[in-house]
Amino acid sequence: MLKEAKKILKEIYGYDDFRDGQIGIIESVLLRKDTLGIVATGGGKSVCYQIPALIFPGITLIVSPLISLMKDQVDALKILGINAAYLNSSLTSLEFSEVMKNIKKRTIKILYVSPERLNSEYFIRFIKGVKIGFLAIDEAHCISHWGHDFRKSYLEIPKFIENIGQKIPILALTATATPEVKTDIVEKLKMKTPDIYVDGFDRSNIFFKVEREKEPLGYIVNYLKSHKNRSGIIYASTRKEVDSLYSYLKLKGYDIEKYHAGMEDKERIKAQERFVKDEVGVVIATNAFGMGIDKSNVRFVIHRNIPKDLESYYQEVGRVGRDGAPGEAILLYFEDDENIQKYFIENNSELTEELKKNKFKKLDQMIEYAYVESCYREYILQYFGDKKIRSYCGNCNNCSKIKDVENYTIEAQMVFSCIGRSKESVGVSSLVNILLGKLDSKLEKRGVQNFTTFGIMKNKNRDWLEEFIVFLISEEYLLQSAGSFPVILLTKKAYDVVKNVKRVVRRNGEKTSYDYYESPLFKKLLELRKKIALKENVAPYIIFSDLTLLELSEKKPSTRWEMLKIRGVGNQKFNNYGEGFLKIINKNTEVKLNYDEKKLEQLKEVLGLECDILELDRTIKDILF
Ligand code: ADP
Ligand code: ZN
Numbered sequence: 001m002l003k004e005a006k007k008i009l010k011e012i013y014g015y016d017d018f019r020d021g022q023i024g025i026i027e028s029v030l031l032r033k034d035t036l037g038i039v040a041t042g043g044g045k046s047v048c049y050q051i052p053a054l055i056f057p058g059i060t061l062i063v064s065p066l067i068s069l070m071k072d073q074v075d076a077l078k079i080l081g082i083n084a085a086y087l088n089s090s091l092t093s094l095e096f097s098e099v100m101k102n103i104k105k106r107t108i109k110i111l112y113v114s115p116e117r118l119n120s121e122y123f124i125r126f127i128k129g130v131k132i133g134f135l136a137i138d139e140a141h142c143i144s145h146w147g148h149d150f151r152k153s154y155l156e157i158p159k160f161i162e163n164i165g166q167k168i169p170i171l172a173l174t175a176t177a178t179p180e181v182k183t184d185i186v187e188k189l190k191m192k193t194p195d196i197y198v199d200g201f202d203r204s205n206i207f208f209k210v211e212r213e214k215e216p217l218g219y220i221v222n223y224l225k226s227h228k229n230r231s232g233i234i235y236a237s238t239r240k241e242v243d244s245l246y247s248y249l250k251l252k253g254y255d256i257e258k259y260h261a262g263m264e265d266k267e268r269i270k271a272q273e274r275f276v277k278d279e280v281g282v283v284i285a286t287n288a289f290g291m292g293i294d295k296s297n298v299r300f301v302i303h304r305n306i307p308k309d310l311e312s313y314y315q316e317v318g319r320v321g322r323d324g325a326p327g328e329a330i331l332l333y334f335e336d337d338e339n340i341q342k343y344f345i346e347n348n349s350e351l352t353e354e355l356k357k358n359k360f361k362k363l364d365q366m367i368e369y370a371y372v373e374s375c376y377r378e379y380i381l382q383y384f385g386d387k388k389i390r391s392y393c394g395n396c397n398n399c400s401k402i403k404d405v406e407n408y409t410i411e412a413q414m415v416f417s418c419i420g421r422s423k424e425s426v427g428v429s430s431l432v433n434i435l436l437g438k439l440d441s442k443l444e445k446r447g448v449q450n451f452t453t454f455g456i457m458k459n460k461n462r463d464w465l466e467e468f469i470v471f472l473i474s475e476e477y478l479l480q481s482a483g484s485f486p487v488i489l490l491t492k493k494a495y496d497v498v499k500n501v502k503r504v505v506r507r508n509g510e511k512t513s514y515d516y517y518e519s520p521l522f523k524k525l526l527e528l529r530k531k532i533a534l535k536e537n538v539a540p541y542i543i544f545s546d547l548t549l550l551e552l553s554e555k556k557p558s559t560r561w562e563m564l565k566i567r568g569v570g571n572q573k574f575n576n577y578g579e580g581f582l583k584i585i586n587k588n589t590e591v592k593l594n595y596d597e598k599k600l601e602q603l604k605e606v607l608g609l610e611c612d613i614l615e616l617d618r619t620i621k622d623i624l625f
Contacts, residue, residue, distance in 0.1 A: 001030045005051045012054075012080050014548075014570035019044055024197045025171070026051060029134060032169045034194040036140070036185060040201045041175040041318025042296070046073060049136035049171055053110050054082065056133030059103060062112045064138045065151055065291075068272070070112040072294045075538045077110060081572040086112035087123070103130060115142075115153035118160040132168050135161065137189065140172035144184035145355070149291070158190045170194075175318060176311045179385055201384060205321045207328045208376035209397035210369070216304055216332050217248055223302065223330075224254060224282065229517045230299040231275070234284045235316055237305040237340050245304060246284045259285040276539045278530060290316060295539060296323040297546040302330045305337045308344065309362035310369060310383050323545035333370040338363065375399050409497060411457070412472060412504040416494045418453035419478070422446075424489050428480075431488055432465045471506065484558070484586075521588045522553040528580055543577060544568055556585050 005026055009015050018026065022044055025037040029052040039045045053060030064070050070086040077084040085099045085108050102108045103126070117123055135157075137143075142151035161168070172185050172194075186194055211219060220234065236242045239260040246258040257271035257280050274280045276295050283289065287307065298319045307313045313331070321327035345351070345359045365383060372379045376396040393399050418435055419426070426434070433440065434448045437455025448454055457465060469488070472478045477497065479489040496502035517523075526540075526549065533540040544552075548568035557563040563578055564571070 001055060002027055004055055005030065008051050008054055009047065010570070012082070012570045012572065013047065014564070014566070014568045014573060016567070018047075021197065021201075022048055024195070025173075028195040028197070029169060029171050030055065032134070034170045034191040036172045036174075036182065036191065036194050036196045038174055038182070038196070038198045038201065040203050041315060042203060042320075042322030042324075043175070043201075045138070045173045045175070046076075048173065049134075049138075050077070050082070050110060052171075053133055053136075058131030058133045059106075059108055060110050060133040060136065061127075062110065062136045062138060063115050063118065063154075063157060064112050065115065065142050065149070065154075066139075067114065069138075069291075069294060070114070072539070072542070073112060076294075076542045079536070079538065079542055079573065079576070080570065082110065083108050084110040084112070087117050088112075088114040089116070100126060103127075106130075115151065115156060118153075119156050119163065124160070124163045128164055128166075132164065132166055134169045134171060136171040136173065138173055139175075140185045140189070141174040141176055141181050143188045144181045146178070146180040146184055146358070155188065158188070161190075176315050176384070178311065178383075198385070202377065202381060203318060203321070204393070204395060205324055205326050206317060207326065207395050207397070208317075208380075209328065210331045210333055210372075210376070212333045212370065213335075214332060216334075217245075219332060220245070220249070220302065220304070221252060223300075224249070227300060228281075230281060231278065231295070231297055232282050232300040232302065233290065233298060233316075233319060234282065234302045234304055235287060235289075235307070236284065236303075237286065237307070237337070239286060241304060242284050242286055249282075249284070254282065255280055257283045259283055259289040261286065261288045277533065278526075278540050287312060287316065290319055293319065294322070295319070296541040297325070298322070298327065299325075300328040300330065302332065304332055305340060306331065306333055306366060306370065308341045308359070309366050310380060311362070313366060313369070314380055314384070323541065323547040325545075325547045325550055331370060338367060373398060406506055408468070408504045408506050409500075411460075411468065412477065412494075412497050414453065414456050415469065415472065416477070416490055416498050418451065418456065419488055419490055419494075421451045421453050422448065425487055427485060427487055428466065428469055431469065432462055435465060436460070436462065472504075475504075477504065486556075519553055521556075521585065522549060524584050524588060525549045525552055525581060528584055532577055532580070544573070544581075552581060552585060558582065558586055 002023075006018070009018060021037070021039050025035055025039070025048045028035040029049070037045070037048055039048070049060065049062060064073070067088050067090050070088060071090075074084045074086050083102075085102060087096065087099055091099070099108070099111075103111065113123075137154075137157060139149065140154075142149050143154035143157070144150065161170070170189060170191055172189055172191065174181070174185070182196070185191075186196075234245065236245055239262045242258050242260050246256065249256050257274055259268055259271045263271075271283060272289070272293065275283045276293060278297075299321065301317045301320050303313070303316070307316065317329035320329055341363050342360075345356055345363070348356075351359065369376070369379055375393050375398055377393040415431070415435065418431060422431070422434065430443060433443060434451065434454055435457040437458045439449060443449075460468075469478065472494075473480055473488075475493075476491055477494045479491055480486045481489055493502065497504055529540045529543050529549065532543050536543070545568050548566060551566045551568075552563070555562075555566060557566060559582070560574060560578060563569055563582060564574055569578065
């Protein structure tokens with residue numbers, strides 16, 4: 001059955017493999033076992049219930065706490081060609097009976113229901129006669145007092161299961177769960193010896209940073225200045241703080257929105273919608289904002305004030321980079337800010353003394369985070385009891401400060417020599433093949449197997465090499481040419497390395513990414529995505545994620561077949577939108593990259609490329625033998 005699940009993942013969702021955290025959960029559900037899945041925000045929870053729902057006969061029910069989230073999910077499913085619907089208070093009675101009719105006709109596979117609806121007499125009577133695959137409970141931590149979003153109606157779920165009188169497995173999903181919350185979920189939902197999965201908690205694409213005692217307004221303005229065109233959320237802890245930051249940034253001419261519970265519903269909905277649809281880049285908000293927003297292309301979250309606990313913090317910053325592309329989580333910390341949180345706890349009359357004590361402890365742990373001098377990620381993962389603890393993540397501000405740089409000069413020389421040998425006429429994938437010693441008929445015809453550099457890096461793997469070449473391009477040792485078949489060229493910096501005048505060093509574990517938001521092709525793809533989204537009346541990232549567009553702009557597929565290999569492009573999406581994107585890519589592969597071709601020619605002449613190839617090879621031989 002896992003095979004079938006994989007097939008669906010590829011054909012419908014356009015992804016090659018499940019993420020680590022997804023496999024166990026899906027397998028367990030397919031075996032009809034009660035399952036608790038703890039998956040970090042952006043880890044891909046939806047797929048965990050949607051794919052089994054498509055495999056099981058009957059309808060699958062998803063309990064979800066937020067109306068906006070349901071709509072988003074149903075929109076996304078419809079675009080994938082899956083029949084889904086939701087039942088909540090936003091429906092008119094006409095819409096409601098339409099959904100009921102479709103359930104009766106067995107045309108709906110996935111039904112989202114708000115917890116308040118579950119036990120309505122009408123619904124129970126109706127659903128009793130329908131075969132249910134299983135019941136998934138999203139944001140399952142809402143059932144626990146210990147969690148941070150307790151929702152009373154969640155306690156009604158076990159009664160519902162009793163009421164419908166069918167034996168169905170339960171899948172409870174949440175992004176934030178401390179050990180207490182975990183136990184609470186299992187007990188309150190009356191799950192029977194559930195399989196529990198806590199994998200995939202780490203969000204490796206988020207860069208964590210704390211700035212202590214920095215002048216906040218200046219910091220934020222500078223940040224926004226250097227991160228244009230990017231979607232981000234700035235959280236502040238009070239409405240007043242949100243209002244004043246909003247006014248300040250507005251005055252500075254920034255096009256932003258604000259969001260807090262003190263605003264009119266209409267205003268809030270508008271702000272959220274403009275943000276989700278990429279009409280505005282940045283929103284300043286209290287923690288009232290974000291629950292139920294699935295927007296996958298949020299690139300940064302800045303906290304103007306310290307949040308109340310790490311659960312909230314991790315959930316809020318978890319909104320960064322759900323699409324897998326890089327993003328940042330920045331906490332601005334000032335000692336005085338704690339007082340706001342302390343005040344909130346102290347004056348919350350609904351809390352018992354015990355709960356208050358618990359909240360103070362959580363706040364202390366949050367403050368401790370701001371002072372951590374080792375890896376930020378490790379601190380967070382440890383807090384949540386994640387098993388996979390490493391002492392160094394390479395992608396947080398502390399790690400980037402403490403780790404030594406590593407010398408990659410020899411590796412770089414090997415790559416440069418190979419490019420020289422091939423007379424600067426190969427693209428990235430051929431280059432990698434030659435270095436790995438892999439032949440295809442095209443390469444064989446060119447005689448690359450006779451190069452001294454053929455297979456010179458066969459002890460490395462393909463992913464490492466591809467990433468390393470991207471690093472060399474981003475550091476301007478290499479250039480990628482324009483045209484339909486971009487080839488890799490050497491720059492003066494590369495010659496300096498070969499002559500041992502320059503070393504290639506790199507932070508350990510550092511990942512490189514292009515500033516793709518500035519690439520002309522990426523911008524064009526964004527425009528097309530926005531146009532389609534407007535027509536379909538959905539958020540842009542539902543059409544294709546940022547990561548998919550990034551891959552499109554990097555790999556530049558030119559045919560349907562090539563485009564289906566890009567992550568996030570499945571059959572249905574290709575049929576609906578693929579051609580338009582291909583057209584733009586094909587048109588734009590002619591666009592020149594921003595380097596001076598003439599200068600490069602002169603450089604080659606001066607250095608004498610032919611003789612340099614020999615020199616390159618000699619250098620490599622000297623190093624190796
Ligand atoms: P969350 O866990 O926050 O609900 P989502 O279900 O919205 O996360 O998934 C986050 C993103 O990850 C989505 O863009 C989704 O399409 C993508 N995704 C899910 N599963 C995979 C996978 N196996 N490979 C690549 N991307 C995936
Ligand atoms: Zn780290």
